Amino acid sequence: MQVLIDFQDSLLQGIKENFQRFLNKKINWNQRMIGIKGPRGAGKTTLMLQHLKFTLSKNQVNGLYVTADHPWFYQNNLLDTAMTWFKQGGQVLLIDEVHKYPNWSRELKNIYDGLPQLQVIFSASSALDIYRGESDLSRRVISYTLPGLSFREYLKLSKTADFPSFTLEEIQHRHREISHEVISTIRPLLYFEKYLSKGYLPIFVEGENEYGSKLEQIINTVVDTDLAYISSYNAGTAAKVKKLLGVIADSAPFKPNVSAISKKLNISRDRILEHIYQLRDARILNILLAKGKGVSRLQKPDKLYLENTNLAFAINSSPEKGNLRETFLLNQLLNAGYEVFEPKKGDFWVNEITIEVGGKNKSSQQVLNEGEYLIASDNIESGWGKKIPLWLFGFLY
Structure with missing residues (x-):
């Protein structure tokens, strides 16, 4: 011993x-x-x-x-x-x-x-x-x-600044006050860009230049080793799962056509769904179901996202900005313990609130008649009314 x-x-x-x-x-x-x-x-x-x-x-x-x-x-x-x-x-x-x-x-x-x-x-x-x-x-x-780091934790671990976490309700009603407190200490947008690409896992402290290659190794290890232990994968199955992940990553957020994917990869529909939920369990994907749908592993997801924005940069060197915004917000909401669904209009429905995600000029036109709503707006340091800085949702945990 x-x-x-x-x-x-x-x-x-x-x-x-x-x-x-x-x-x-x-x-x-x-x-x-x-x-x-x-x-x-x-x-x-x-x-x-x-x-x-x-x-x-x-x-x-x-x-x-x-x-x-x-x-x-x-x-x-x-x-x-x-x-x-x-x-x-x-x-x-x-x-x-x-x-x-x-x-x-x-x-x-x-x-x-x-x-x-x-x-x-x-x-x-x-x-x-x-x-x-x-x-x-x-x-x-x-x-x-234990999920990856929130934006708030990233700031603390990188020795940039130390702030408390806030609930979604606090961010909804006190976002101007909170953002002004943060802005008085740091310029959050500069650090937010770094976090999106190389800040989700604590291994960033070992060197940002090696972060991407280490993340690729993690993806391979999850599929080749972790899932192999748990789901009795063989080399051929692992290769198909990686192809499936590539298909999803190319267009995430992705509305899956399971039949089309099944034909493309020569895998049965049930196996496609099984692999999707395994990748969700392995924290490689996030799954979004429509509001009111039952939760079942036989249920086709309404939308698929990569689990975090760092994965998007590891798989695609130039991920689409709009996709990154949605991926980030869903990731932080889920990691903070909130149940999130796809609404009829807008991007996310959580705590009876419809959230629309976009850039700094994003309007509320699409969700104006959807009851309680918020606009999560990128590239702004502080918001007003129902428009909240996207980065501030990184303070949920």
Whole structure:
């Protein structure tokens, strides 16, 4: 077990407390079993190691961090590791990338049932559905999702400025006051452009020049590795999924013609829908359904978006500006926990509000008769009335 402790100690040396993701304060860290899902590069590992170093260790709680793809597990299983750690006085076991471990749900269930005094915190790919594992974890685990950075978090991590987050209602009614507070400190539009292209994942701190290539590697790893572990993909399936992603990325926001895509890629309609929802689960796509439609994995989405604007730049060096605006707003609303639908008019419907997205000269003509509405307008520092700066929606979390 010393090899695991040495590995942990080596990692902890580089962990700092100067920046913590918003989710850290939302997690109930007292639950017996906690699952943290999120896209690669979002900071799940750092979140767990910060909790270990700055909360557990300071409170003299014995925690052990392991990663499921460590060579240790070539000859040892999770349950035996947990039992050995508990017998040595361990109180918390933190397991990173649990989806890479065979029979993960069965062993987590056995740990939960057999070691009631041991807390388990695990992280996994966004594509992992912990409620559909081969053993029932739904009554045992509390699951959280860690998305990429909000624009607000990007500003803080880049050491530009530190601002609080605001609810959609606060932004709706206090946007002039809030934007003026921000403008008195920074010129937000300059940083907003950088965020859209290279600021969604915390890995930007490792170097902006390498960000694009790292993001391409993440996309390939999600399809070739993460989804392969979870959905039993083979090389041929992965290649088809990448082609599907390319078709969507070329014209996102995309109203899918599933039959046409099926013919083009020689994949059945049901498999197309299955792959679309898998890419959604893997945080590569966002799906928009019309207001009033039921939610089902057999339901054809009304519109498809890339999950974040950085993906648009990774796949297409010159993405269309209007697409970026909509992709950004949907991403921030969903990440903040809001339910978003496609309205009959306008771009998004959320909290009984129709939102139209556009440039600085965007008018309200299209949504004027749609009840409560807002205009999310790009390229303005502050708004007036129902026109709100697009960048300000990046302060929702």
